[in-house]
Amino acid sequence: MRQTDFDTADLRRAFGTFLTGVTVVTTRDAAGIPCGMTANSFTSVSLEPPLVLVCIGKGSSNIAVFEAADRFAVNILGDDQSEVATVFSARGVDRFATIDCLEAATGAPVLADCLSWFDCSLHQRVIAGDHVILIGRVEDFAIRPREPLGFCRGRFVNLGDKAAGSRLAD
Ligand SMILES: Cc1cc2nc3c(=O)[nH]c(=O)nc-3n(C[C@H](O)[C@H](O)[C@H](O)COP(=O)(O)O)c2cc1C
Numbered sequence: 001m002r003q004t005d006f007d008t009a010d011l012r013r014a015f016g017t018f019l020t021g022v023t024v025v026t027t028r029d030a031a032g033i034p035c036g037m038t039a040n041s042f043t044s045v046s047l048e049p050p051l052v053l054v055c056i057g058k059g060s061s062n063i064a065v066f067e068a069a070d071r072f073a074v075n076i077l078g079d080d081q082s083e084v085a086t087v088f089s090a091r092g093v094d095r096f097a098t099i100d101c102l103e104a105a106t107g108a109p110v111l112a113d114c115l116s117w118f119d120c121s122l123h124q125r126v127i128a129g130d131h132v133i134l135i136g137r138v139e140d141f142a143i144r145p146r147e148p149l150g151f152c153r154g155r156f157v158n159l160g161d162k163a164a165g166s167r168l169a170d
Pocket of ligand 1: 037
């Protein structure tokens with residue numbers, strides 16, 4: 001049966017049962033000031049062309065910057081970076097004050113110590129309900145030998161050895 005009167009809190013709780021990684025999405029505003037926010041809505045989309053997506057809430061204080069950006073980077077956090085995720089989701093703090101950044105090819109800031117990063121040019125921007133989907137074309141990326149940070153039911157989780165369990169494919 002089709003249900004249209006969902007309780008938003010219940011729906012959010014149900015969405016939250018999906019175990020994800022944790023990223024920080026970064027870009028620069030028109031003045032070149034770095035801007036970034038924690039996001040777990042990252043998804044790989046396509047290999048050829050290489051595409052990824054991330055969903056930015058329209059209520060974010062950074063929405064205008066991300067809507068105007070023609071580039072962004074997705075930084076996937078390692079298992080010891082839950083504090084970085086907390087800082088990049090907090091309001092009223094200088095999110096970049098305690099973080100080392102590198103400059104990616106597109107000019108987007110890349111977090112120096114993350115697990116992996118994807119430097120993207122904007123491929124498509126899609127308005128979807130209360131979020132804006134940024135689809136990026138991967139221009140460059142890097143991987144470091146670290147374990148990923150996880151997120152489920154509103155909590156950070158460390159997967160440890162479980163992440164290295166049975167391998168389906170390379
Ligand atoms: C683990 C985690 C994942 C999040 N994922 C997203 C996301 O995918 N999209 C989004 O818009 N906000 C997401 N948020 C919320 C933003 O990080 C946060 O609300 C926002 O940065 C608040 O500050 P702002 O209004 O300055 O952006 C997430 C927060 C956390 C802690």
